[in-house]
Amino acid sequence: MRVLPRHLAGPGHADLKTIWPFPSDDGWHLHQGLEGMVFAISPCARLWTRFAPKPEERGQGTWSIGMDRVPFGPRAWEITFAATTPAELLRDVHAELLDLYLEDRHGDQNHLFEDATAPHEVYSEPHWQARFSAGAPTTLAAAFTASLISTEPLHRAVKHIPFHTRRHLYAAPAGAPQPLNRPTPAIPPTGHTTGRTR
Template identity: 55%
Template structure:
């Protein structure tokens, strides 16, 4: 029993594919920029690679760009960085970073929302990439609806924790005289997270809302057993039965989530 509690995947073949929830503990999945980026590269979007393995994508106007910098020797395995500037090649108006260990489906949903905002701004007289009217509560109310806890500190931050305590979203609502990101999120133990995300002041709240919606989505993620983070496996649920072949052990089957968040899936 202790071994099964420590690693409920132990009787599965390493390459056995399972469907798991919650998303914040699922592991990164396939780290492939072309799976993350929904950009129409055949319609003016730019794609560049470097000899060091770094991959860049940018909008036709070169005011919005995103980059994947792999660093396999580091804990986060690299960084996904998104930035936008008011003029081509100008200083960043805001920046979003994710560890490469962030679930790839969440990264995809964030970039899809960014593309939508970019296209809406290009065809209207409003630019929501830099002036997003979405209120912050749109990004965190859905967390509360899914049972995440809420605490507020006098330092101007509020924190939302997943029911299992192994995922969190922090919002800095008092920005005057403060440094650091406006939004921070993580999955895993807070002292040693599997992944982290940081969204600076000015990052579109609509994108933050897309991130949190994907984070709590009830759509399960496909993962090979060997790729699921080890230390929090006992908090994962099998969202659908794994194929009978190669499975002499099972994971707990997740009940239908209550008040599941909206979210896209690959």
């Protein structure tokens, strides 16, 4: 099925190779921890992301992204998502994270510590939890919300669509044509913005 709106589609298939686009041949390290925890660390050892399952709660856990001021040192910022966050939204945030990391690494920018996008320009109120701590780059929040409001349908098997959201969804068989008057994304506020765009 193709499903809209995205935030009601359920988590989908959480494949690490899809969600984490980090190049292992460029110094990124993937580690398996205790009790099913999996995490990736950047070559500079300051940026990390992990999935920590909650074995006592079937299908539950937490996705986290964090930036340390020095390798394995004090936390500069952290973002967390519930395990029920749609995998496509997680993929889009991690792809933006990698872009910012590479720009910072190969240039004189510092997007991961100093983001010029104002917070009020990018946050929405999802039905599941995602937390961006103070200091988290608002550009990553923008990638998350851009994915959230995208009109590209998500693919889900009917049995994986949360029962309580089904009556609020537009659903069509995977081979069906797109409707002519699809929802349009919100128009950003007018005026000068200094944020980065993709």
